[in-house]
Amino acid sequence: MNYCIFCEISNHQQPADIVFEDEQMIVFKDIKPKAAVHFLIVPKKHIDSIEALKEEDKELVSQMIFLAKKMAQEQGVSQTGYKLLFNVLRGGGQLIDHIHLHLIGGEVRP
Numbered sequence: 001m002n003y004c005i006f007c008e009i010s011n012h013q014q015p016a017d018i019v020f021e022d023e024q025m026i027v028f029k030d031i032k033p034k035a036a037v038h039f040l041i042v043p044k045k046h047i048d049s050i051e052a053l054k055e056e057d058k059e060l061v062s063q064m065i066f067l068a069k070k071m072a073q074e075q076g077v078s079q080t081g082y083k084l085l086f087n088v089l090r091g092g093g094q095l096i097d098h099i100h101l102h103l104i105g106g107e108v109r110p
């Protein structure tokens with residue numbers, strides 16, 4: 001596998017503004033936030049993208065979405081609304097090849 005910055009952040013080998021962590025998941029602030037709240041929900045297991053998901057990853061993806069919902073509640077945007085976004089491969093705007101879910105909330109432009 002090539003060098004992966006999100007694996008490095010998951011292993012605490014690179015710094016990040018971490019807002020949540022458990023055995024399977026890490027959540028940190030996007031380095032270039034597009035709104036007041038812009039978190040990246042990242043499983044510690046390296047999976048390249050949505051396109052690389054296997055049947056066995058079903059539970060992990062479900063966990064990502066529920067964790068995003070919890071983070072939105074904690075950040076006070078669950079009532080006003082937020083965006084959950086998976087970019088998939090280069091044509092879909094994916095630049096980091098480690099699956100991640102964007103949580104974007106607060107003054108999100110349509």
Ligand code: 5GP
Pocket residue numbers: 005016017028029030031032033040086087093094095096097
């Ligand atoms: P993608 O375009 O792959 O869906 O999104 C990657 C996101 O990761 C971008 O919004 C980008 O700003 C963010 N990002 C890239 N490198 C780093 C980094 O080293 N640290 C953090 N916190 N965010 C990063």
Ligand code: ZN
Pocket residue numbers: 004005006007008045046047097098
């Ligand atoms: Zn990785």
